[in-house]
Amino acid sequence: MTPDLDCIDLVEITTEYFEGTLPPAEVARLEAHLTECDGCTEFVRQMRVTQDTLGRLDAATLSAPARERLLTTFRAWRSEKP
Amino acid sequence: MPSGLAEDDERYKEPPENELLARLRAGDEAAFLRLVDRYGRAMHKIARAYVRDDATAEDVVQEAWLGMLRGLATFEGRSSLRGWLFTIVVNRAKTRGVRDARSVPFSALARDEVQADDPSVAPDRFAGPEAKWPRHWREEPASWGDRPEARLLSREFRARIDEAIDTLPPAQRTVVILRDVAGHSTPEICNALALAETNVRVLLHRARAKIRRALDPYLTEGSFT
Numbered sequence: 001m002t003p004d005l006d007c008i009d010l011v012e013i014t015t016e017y018f019e020g021t022l023p024p025a026e027v028a029r030l031e032a033h034l035t036e037c038d039g040c041t042e043f044v045r046q047m048r049v050t051q052d053t054l055g056r057l058d059a060a061t062l063s064a065p066a067r068e069r070l071l072t073t074f075r076a077w078r079s080e081k082p
Numbered sequence: 083m084p085s086g087l088a089e090d091d092e093r094y095k096e097p098p099e100n101e102l103l104a105r106l107r108a109g110d111e112a113a114f115l116r117l118v119d120r121y122g123r124a125m126h127k128i129a130r131a132y133v134r135d136d137a138t139a140e141d142v143v144q145e146a147w148l149g150m151l152r153g154l155a156t157f158e159g160r161s162s163l164r165g166w167l168f169t170i171v172v173n174r175a176k177t178r179g180v181r182d183a184r185s186v187p188f189s190a191l192a193r194d195e196v197q198a199d200d201p202s203v204a205p206d207r208f209a210g211p212e213a214k215w216p217r218h219w220r221e222e223p224a225s226w227g228d229r230p231e232a233r234l235l236s237r238e239f240r241a242r243i244d245e246a247i248d249t250l251p252p253a254q255r256t257v258v259i260l261r262d263v264a265g266h267s268t269p270e271i272c273n274a275l276a277l278a279e280t281n282v283r284v285l286l287h288r289a290r291a292k293i294r295r296a297l298d299p300y301l302t303e304g305s306f307t
Contacts, residue, residue, distance in 0.1 A: 006217035008208040012201070015287035019268065021279075039222030043203070046226055050294045053234040054262035057243065066126075066140055070118055070147055071111070077151040078109040 005029045010040050014047045099163045107154055118147070121164065124264045125171045131252035132175035132188055142178050146171040165270050168260065172274045188275065192253040195288070196281050202291035224302035233301065246296035250289050257282055258289035 005026075010033055016022040017030055034041050097105075097116075105113035125146060129139040149170045157166065176188060209220050233239060247255060247263075256275065260266045261282075266274075271282050 006208075007219050008203075008205070008217040011203045011291070012287070014202075015283055015290060019283060021283065037218075039219035042223045042225055046223065046230075046294050046298070047290060049226065049230050049234065050290055050297065051262055053231065053243065054258065054290075054293070055265065056235060057240065057263055066143070067115075067118060067122070069144060070122070071115070073144060073148050074111060074114045074151065077148065078111075081109070081155075 005033045007033075007037060007040050007043075010037075011043055014044055017044075018048070018051065100159070103154070103157070103159070103163060106151075117163075117167070121167060121264070124259050125168070127247070127259050128168065128171055128256050129175040129178075131191070131256040132172075132179035138178065139175075142175045143171060145178075146174045149174065161270075164264070165266065165274075168264070168266065168270075169274050188253065188256075189277075191251070192275070192277055192281060192285065195251050195253045196284050200288055202287065203295070223298075226298075226301040230301055234297070239297070239300070242297060242300060243293065246293045249296075250292055254285045254289035254292070257285040258293070261286055262290070 010030060013022060013026065013030065017027065022030065034044065097113075102113050102117065106117075122143065125143050126136075126139055129142040129146075130136065133139050133142060146167070150167055153166075153170070157163075161169070179188065207220055207223075209216050209218055213220075227233075234243070247258065250258065257271060260271045260274070261268065268279055268282055271277070272279050275282070277285075
């Protein structure tokens with residue numbers, strides 16, 4: 001029988017778990033641990049929420065001067081192109 | 083029109099890439115600005131991982147956009163427009179970083195960050211060998227409440243998330259921006275950064291763990307635990 005997974009190790013493999021790159025035996029150990037551990041269940045939830053939030057950030061816009069400079073670049077390119 | 087809904091839908095709906103490409107090639111300024119607004123900041127952050135200051139990063143981003151415009155005529159669309167754009171900025175930033183004597187090569191940054199002992203959770207949060215349950219939570223993480231997503235997307239939290247991203251070590255910052263913020267696949271990132279998949283995943287995990295830790299005190303404050 002494989003030894004149980006400890007909390008201190010579980011917190012290091014959540015990304016492998018989400019990405020689907022954790023070997024099936026490890027997935028089974030992790031999920032068995034979660035059924036018994038509220039602390040790790042909350043940790044996994046927080047890691048998922050963090051990741052989802054990052055994916056939902058609106059791309060903040062550039063500073064106005066940087067944007068203006070790019071627009072100048074674009075207009076120069078447009079006038080050059082054949 | 084009775085409401086601004088249709089207009090909003092139009093604004094948030096991303097036009098198909100081939101349409102954007104055709105409009106760019108025709109010199110359509112609105113199509114260009116749409117791309118700039120969508121990817122400009124992420125590109126700046128990526129560039130910043132390679133060079134020593136913001137001004138240099140801005141130069142790199144400007145060069146990258148010009149490179150993209152000049153390459154439009156010969157771009158065959160084998161990769162996505164977005165993927166192509168990020169490859170250009172990474173390459174320009176690398177070249178600039180090499181020219182810049184004070185910068186450290188990205189591969190060295192990434193290697194050091196991967197090799198560092200950098201636990202996802204402070205080790206003292208776990209019980210020591212003397213405890214009944216060694217290596218388990220000393221005290222469970224306090225709950226983030228019922229709907230943390232709604233709070234996280236508020237303006238107040240945006241600033242905190244930005245700050246958390248900005249203070250990450252450079253290789254972790256680059257990887258988490260490419261993967262989670264910009265939505266690139268792991269193979270695309272490995273390709274652009276010339277890193278092995280396992281290392282990309284290590285960097286990604288460390289970045290996410292640090293961001294979680296940075297947000298934690300704000301999301302648990304006022305809770306009863």
